Amino acid sequence: MCRWLAYTGEPIRPSALILDTQHSVVAMSLNSPLGAETVNGDGFGLGWYPEDAAGSPHPAVFRSIEPAWNDQNLREISRAVLSPLFFTHVRAAAGPPIQQTNCHPFRHENWLFMHNGAISQFGLIKRELTFAVDPALYTGIQGTTDTEVLFHLALTLGLMDDPVAAVGAAIRRVEEAGHAAGIPFPMQGTLAVSDGETLWAFRYSSQGRSRTLFHSADVPALRTMYPEAERLELFGDHAQVVVSEPLNDLPGVFLEVPESTVAVLDPTGYHHRPFLDA
Structure with a gap:
């Protein structure tokens, strides 16, 4: 469907990961070996x-319908800004039209949200899910994607108070609606959510066969493993x-996030929690 990356830590220029790695996100937009689609x-x-x-994080967002590999503005911006936490996403449209309001990440106040995957046969349950969004949040839905509806459904169900519980409740609502409509496996994907301080990364699908997701190992440990790797x-x-x-292809640098798991990353490091594994 899509490919995405999220970073948290000491401020860096996003280009260090978006453009300058061996298998960068821009490279994935042209060739994604582990993706459902090769080109995004x-x-x-x-x-x-x-x-x-x-103290009062408010994210900036730049979105475009251009292919990531062909956009000079992405190169300019990602090399100019410094950020301690950023999201980037390259899209392979699975139905909703190619338009700027359908590009990830999506934003509400200090929150960012993005998704790789899909709500299966979204058109059959779109009306029910959209009408479940709090009327006060409904006007924030600007595009036509399942992801944006899922984000606003999670906001309705308490994302700003308990992100893990709210995303779980939103996915369960999707599954309930899907099963009622005869959809056997309604939910598929990996999701990233942040309030500007903590990053939550979810891997879940109704079928138990989610899109791939990895996170990096601790940098001090990697420096010990690869003392000659100047890039670290x-x-x-x-x-x-x-x-x-x-x-990159270095063994041990990236660890796979298990199925039905949320990885929580903050200044103390990372830990995994079971997510809807029942």
């Missing part, structure tokens, strides 16, 4: 929290990356 050229997005936004000096001790597929 139906637009992209970059959302970032400014370096000086501590670009990153601070608290740097963490979550990505649809590894950014």
Whole structure:
């Protein structure tokens, strides 16, 4: 469907991961070995929290329907800004039209949200799910994707208070509606959510066969493993990356997030929690 990357840690220029890695996100937009589609050229997005936004983070978002590999503005912006937490996403449209409002990530106040995957046969249950969104949040839905509806459904169900519980409740609502409509496996995907301080990365599907998801190992441990890897000096001790597929081929650098799991990343490091595994 799509490919995405999220970073949290010491401020860096997003280009270090979006453009300059062996298997960068821009490279994935042209050739995604682990993706459902090889090419992800139906637009992209970059959302970032400014370096000086501590205490009251409000993310900036740049989205375009251009292929990521062909957009000079992405190169300019990703090399110019510094950010301690950013999202980037390259899209392979699975039904909703190619338009800027359908490009990820999506934003509400200080929250960012993006998704790789799909709500199966979304058109059959779109009306029910959309009408379940709080009327006060409904006007925030600008595009036509299942992801944006899922985001606003999670906001309705308490995302700003308990992200894990709210995303779980939103997915269960999708599954209930899907099963009632005769859809055997309604939910598929990996999701990223952040409030500007913590990053939550979910891997879940109704069928138990989710899209791939990985996160990086601790940077101090990687420096011990690869003492001659000069590139690691670009990153601070608290740097963490979550990505649809590894950014390089070095063993041990990227760890797979298990099925039905949420990875929680914050300044203390990362830990995994079971997610809807029942």
